[in-house]
Amino acid sequence: MINIPFNKPYLTGKELFYIEDAVKKGKISGNGYYTQLCQKYFESKYGFNKCLLTTSCTDALEMAAILIDIKEGDEVIMPSYTFVSTANAFVLRGAKIVFADSRLDHPGIDEDQLESLITSKTKAIVPVHYAGVACDMDKIMNLANQYGLYVIEDAAQAIDSFYTGKDGIKKALGSIGHLAAFSFHETKNIISGEGGMLAINDRKFAERAEIIWEKGTNRSAFFRGEVDKYGWVDIGSSFLPSEIIAAFLWAQLENLEDIQQVRIAHWENYHQKLQEWTSDNLIQLPVIPSYATNNGHMFYLICKNLKQRTTIIDNLKSEGILSVFHYISLHRSQFYKGKNFNTVLKQTDIFSDCLLRLPMYYELKVEDVIYKITEK
Template sequence: MKIPFNKTYQTGDEEKFMLEAIRSGAICGNNQFCKKTIELMKQKYGFNEVFLVPSGTAALEMGAMLANISPGDEVILPSYTFSSTVNAVVIFGARPVFCEVDPVTMNMDPEKIEALITPKTKMLLPIDYAGLPCDIDKIMEIANRHNLIVMQDCAQSYGSVYKGKPCGTVPHIATFSFHETKNYSAGEGGALIVNVPEWVQRATFLQEKGTDRSLVINGMKNKYSWVDKGSSYLLSDCLAAMLYAQLLHEDEIRTKRAMLTEAYFDVFQKYHDRDVVGIFQPTAKQEINHHAFWVLFDTLEHRQEFMTKCKAKDVYAYIGYMPLHSSPYGLKLGYKPEDLPVTENIGNCIVRLPFYTGLADEGLEYTKGVMKQAMNEIYPL
């Protein structure tokens, strides 16, 4: 049996809705399925306003544009994240200021933020690693005290909840990804959440290539003009139809993925209790969406041994992110690996386990058995 790291899941409604979108003849952005999906998201989670975009990367870029990130600005973010997070500020000329992460959560450590704030700091950009919500209340408190914008990268945390508040509802701006590797997928897709009402109209201009076309569509003008910078940040209605099918089955998908979380805790909890590995540890204030499960090994050698043993049985785990600060471009910006030792160690020792919805239906017991055997051989009692 072969267990890949990721595999797409279909609910059975995708084809029907996508054909309906195609046959409607209106397949560009902000048509019927975009509107249905936005309304579903707002009703379920209480977002102020939702903009469906072509990717999580596009959402980050549109958010940075909305926040007026410009040359000379500084943005504080974790080094342990995907390149899209940092590229969203670098392409507008801002300097990324990398912050250490908390090894218990893999999220940006709020206790390390204030020491990095300077007069040039404009934004805090935390992420929710593996769907585990960051301490957004503490981050917002810091931001408000220093008059900073917060854009929360919720690429992995759609449906997660922190202290009773859905991820994406608290910061000024939030972004989601609906890539094929996420819990709910449009193949490629994303969303920008705008929680500052005064910013919503401008966001419509940015999404429509810097024009006020949205005012024409809403009957407020009879022709549109170029009024701002912008780009084509619109999700095709065909892909929105696919996403709508997925989100209608959100509870079913979450239930299946929760089975994976439970299974992996069954394998790894005793090794965490022995203090030889660190694992995903949600608290009572964090309701997770079951996006992923990670294991932090005590040494690089043990990580490699685990992955090799699993691969020999056709179970494919993944190494996780390479830290940005010690990547080639990070080095070009003047960072050194030793600047963030906690993050550097995590990059060397972390493993992401196979995690996809269909694994709950086929292959989970096999995967557990392979991993149990590997761990028993690496860490014998």
């Protein structure tokens, strides 16, 4: 019996109230009152030029691939240690995915390897801010500017996390690249069950993004009175969520500061109390680079090998605590290997075999997990 799950969705108490209010307003399809409220919140708080809520982070990534006109033969560089949606969005448009290895100290992309992967066919770099911890965006943006590439931040786990560049300016993750995708899946800090958002930082994409979002029509412009009728003007799909999802999300956003404080406190408690135990067992704790902040999205351990990780998972499960491993490297997937690519990414494979995620959610009693881990 699992007494401490890996994740437990947190309800602030106002979700049902706002959902009922959305119904009473007489519009529960997309792009209504709560959708616009959430979008304006993100634009104001984090400095995104334009935000569009989506039904998932996957949809936001697919919109990004359409916006930068990914075509057959284009190459897109991204880490192998990520969720399949990061790659699928571009594969669906015909791109070849070029996988980069992880850093030595962190599962995020190895920025120093990127230039060697750029070819005449490269169109974009997709850094993934793993665990909400920033990639070195100065290095990535400098490369992108040098070679004329787009940067799409996969910020699925990175809400309310920041990067400080060499200029000393602190910027929200998702506000630095040309485009960025966020997730509000129930495992994230701020949730709506399923849900996501596209952040459009390059203004040249703003108008077309809205059209793609609205099934390829200029419907939004029509409702603003900018055109006298609307019709099919581009490709697109039904990427926008219902007002029910947006209303739920708004209740979460009202409590973002409290949620973040609690999750970060959980993270710091883990980090402090597990230092001696991990050192004794040759296990590594997560690293936060000096230029990054910690948003308390996840707490993970890097075990010394696969056997040790499996033993810890099994021991915790026997005590009613669910811990999990994370991604299986995409370059080792059946789909990718079936393309006859011979990609060797040593550091990524280490994380795939050795990274262990501990329970992390608002109502978690971290001490209970720590006690069961360290007594073994």
